[in-house]
């Protein structure tokens with residue numbers, strides 16, 4: 001095996017040093033630390049701009065003209081178009097204030113001291129330390145969820161937790177990891193840490209808080225413990241001032257957690273006069289639709305395919321995953337996260353592959369290989385087989401039908417939707433045009449926006465939000481079960497077809 005020399009990227013103002021392979025796109029690495037790419041790397045929004053402090057980043061002709069178009073010059077670059085091949089130090093203005101998808105800074109009441117926002121995901125954990133007087137991010141740490149060795153998706157983790165004392169094992173694993181992350185974040189700021197906010201899906205909430213996960217494992221999947229959980233530092237074995245407030249935010253339903261509540265705050269869906277939609281394609285495939293008057297949400301069980309879990313060579317959007325695919329004649333062109341050898345394919349890559357298969361008539365609208373065959377290799381290591389296509393059909397049908405049910409319950413037509421926000425681990429990489437082509441989404445492209453990590457953005461907003469306001473929003477939200485809707489089955493079957501809808505094209 002050949003070993004490539006790694007280069008160092010130093011991120012300011014937080015001073016974090018990361019090692020990557022030369023030529024790794026910054027977009028591949030920075031989103032893990034909470035940096036958002038609102039236009040998905042198209043060079044339109046300018047939100048991902050960085051300042052080059054040391055070293056150099058090769059600049060293409062296209063990058064130069066985009067910079068000029070955005071009025072950026074000198075040492076400014078766009079992270080979404082940069083792939084350094086030697087050591088660099090960059091300053092990331094986005095970490096200076098809490099940024100929302102529409103590029104307006106979040107309005108907050110400055111407070112003294114520091115706060116920590118934690119997105120406790122099934123796969124990854126991200127924690128940011130904020131200066132509450134300025135909203136500035138002063139430190140970031142990321143880690144894998146150590147519970148991962150006991151099951152990659154929620155259901156297998158719950159199944160494991162239900163045996164013997166395993167729930168306790170999982171609780172200690174995650175608490176130990178979060179404690180370690182907090183200590184890493186606060187060296188130097190310990191005195192002034194006032195608040196810690198955690199968000200996550202309901203299973204993560206229960207496992208972290210030591211609540212019984214049994215109700216999450218059988219019909220009607222109703223847990224009595226969805227509310228906010230408050231801890232003192234000593235409850236979690238943290239040596240911090242005892243006045244430090246620690247809260248795991250409330251879940252909306254058994255499969256719609258505080259990560260989605262955070263997403264509602266991040267997109268300001270609850271403040272909007274017009275109708276908005278939020279889709280999180282991670283884990284449960286949660287969908288939310290509504291406005292300032294009423295909000296309806298559901299989970300769709302579509303997530304595992306887009307998280308790679310049910311795809312033969314599927315994996316999460318991490319180093320080694322094929323995250324995008326296009327075709328040049330007979331040849332597939334793949335982008336691998338981290339500029340390395342491919343080890344599998346993640347959700348955004350899977351959506352692209354389906355679109356490429358359709359375009360190139362390698363598959364028909366029913367999802368059958370054409371001509372019939374077992375699998376297709378998209379590079380020398382990674383293939384897609386017929387069963388994988390069926391999984392994608394099930395997942396995309398679940399999302400598309402779920403959305404139709406939400407519109408119906410709100411009594412609106414999809415044309416009334418102003419913006420559809422995509423959150424989730426691979427939100428940054430997803431190709432919107434391709435998700436329209438395969439019928440996963442069904443709105444004009446200009447109304448669809450990528451939001452990156454809405455859970456983390458929302459957790460930061462919660463640091464500044466009074467609990468009464470969060471309760472009011474919770475009261476606006478109605479959680480529904482899609483399967484009990486009489487039309488769901490029929491819609492589901494219709495939506496299994498690729499290219500059902502012509503209007504969005």
Ligand code: FES
Pocket residue numbers: 036037038039040041042043044045046047048049078079080081
């Ligand atoms: S310009 Fe929008 S993400 Fe880079």
